[in-house]
Amino acid sequence: MTSGIKNRTRQAILDAAIELLADNPGCSLGDIAAAAQVGRTTLHRYFGERAELLAAVASEGGERLVRAATLADLDRGTGAEALLRLCREYFDLGSLLSLMFSGQGGECWESQDEADLGRVVARGHADGSIDAALPADWVLSTLWSQLYAAWSYLGERPDESRHHVLDLLTRTLSNAFRPS
Structure with a gap:
């Protein structure tokens, strides 16, 4: 069950990143975390830095x-x-x-x-x-x-x-x- 939650959280972050980056390529990781309804520290557990998130989005x-x-x-x-x-x-x-x-x-x-x-x-x-x-x-x-x-x-x-x-x-x- 834990892996299911992790997968859903990761997917929520990716979906939010795609939505926000499409409208504003300079949006902050905090904005993406908020749109994914997770804390910024949670986002950083999945993606240590912006480059990792962008690679995952690609x-x-x-x-x-x-x-x-x-x-x-x-x-x-x-x-x-x-x-x-x-x-x-x-x-x-x-x-x-x-x-x-x-x-x-x-x-x-x-x-x-x-x-x-x-x-x-x-x-x-x-x-x-x-x-x-x-x-x-x-x-x-x-x-x-x-x-x-x-x-x-x-x-x-x-x-x-x-x-x-x-x-x-x-x-x-x-x-x-x-x-x-």
């Missing part, structure tokens, strides 16, 4: 990205369908994406193998679901930039529903990748 981010790719089932359907499923999974990562886009999240996104995504785009080229004139790196850059745009849009419009913004995002990407 590792957690990488795990979440891999989990999202697994849930997207990239080997199923057309290349375009797989990328849209991945986009939906990534959209749910919210603050982690904001942290990635700000450059403050370490190198967690490198855990997602770009070669895997390149193969999905190549499959889309071959099956005709992605315009063959669009290079894979262009398609992936477009996917990332539109995820950023969707989260920025959502952040600037607190009354907007996540569901509606996700619909806008997938509609935009579907049309952007579709062959002429």
Whole structure:
């Protein structure tokens, strides 16, 4: 039971760090401890210094990205369908994406193998679901930039529903990748 409590406490600290660092990369460890509802000394028992916490955030981010790719089932359907499923999974990562886009999240996104995504785009080229004139790196850059745009849009419009913004995002990407 003790390890379960330790795991929950550690996860609460990581979740709070991701949320706060996404909005304010300079937030204090005290702010993160308060958001995780633990004392600062408890935070320091788990992460002796800020660098350890940031490394753990990057590792957690990488795990979440891999989990999202697994849930997207990239080997199923057309290349375009797989990328849209991945986009939906990534959209749910919210603050982690904001942290990635700000450059403050370490190198967690490198855990997602770009070669895997390149193969999905190549499959889309071959099956005709992605315009063959669009290079894979262009398609992936477009996917990332539109995820950023969707989260920025959502952040600037607190009354907007996540569901509606996700619909806008997938509609935009579907049309952007579709062959002429």
